Amino acid sequence: MAERVEVVLGDLTEQDTDALVTAANESLLGGGGVDGAVHRAAGPRLAEAGGALAPCEPGDAVATPAFDLFPPVRHVIHTVGPVWDGGGHGEAETLASCYRRCLAVADALGATSVAFPAISTGAYGFPADLAARIAVDTLTTTPTAVTLLRLVAFDPPSHALLRATLAAH
Template identity: 50%
Template structure:
């Protein structure tokens, strides 16, 4: 599914984020920037040890929730990995929405800073952090669409979704944005 917003487009795909040929891949990281499971583990496995070595060297204190840091992409096809720290879902009353939006906004700012034309996101915080997928999709897609409608060098923002249920949620949210 591909939808145009301003000069850029949002694309939804079912697949493996480590295989994307884009300028930057977003990693759903933890605040200590330690290797975890899910998307994070897959990115470190595919990208090789250079990514973790750079994280430890450049960001020894980790990264706060709602922010992101950048490294080279190691063995991945991308040039950069943006390690975004999304919130752990605690029921919605602990500023989770604002933190998730900030994580996406920080990645979009990093993409602009590094002159990226294409960027691939996973569904941040919806795995072990238990953020409800429908609510996360709303935050993610609206934040990205708003950015694409402004002046940005980004031409493509691809959401690479791991399973059919997540893909379906994102597709439904994206369809409601077209009305």
């Protein structure tokens, strides 16, 4: 398990970590929300590299170089979260799998610090409170060599929710 899990308010693309996670779609060609921001910051080669690895199934993760993202970010880990469909279709397990697979990919890359967005809580409609619990539970209980796991909130309400969830864990 990671030595430290922290919650910060900020821009995922500006984190000083070895790798950052993007909440991708199956094509890995870029999309809206956080994935669009990561693709804009990393440049067009990110879509080319992602497209060569696609498709990526929900719950899985793959890595590409970070291209034009500023060092120390060396890798982008793309994961495809579940689309919320009421909670009775394995969405929680698929979301937990996203976090576990990202950690496995980070370990394979030798990354010691990873920044995560709130996966599936935007356009995919996953309830933010449940997603926060799954993220914190999975990241704090999954064995990994990563020593710093950073949950990056893009707005104050998300930041408050993630901080409260981590504090209650």
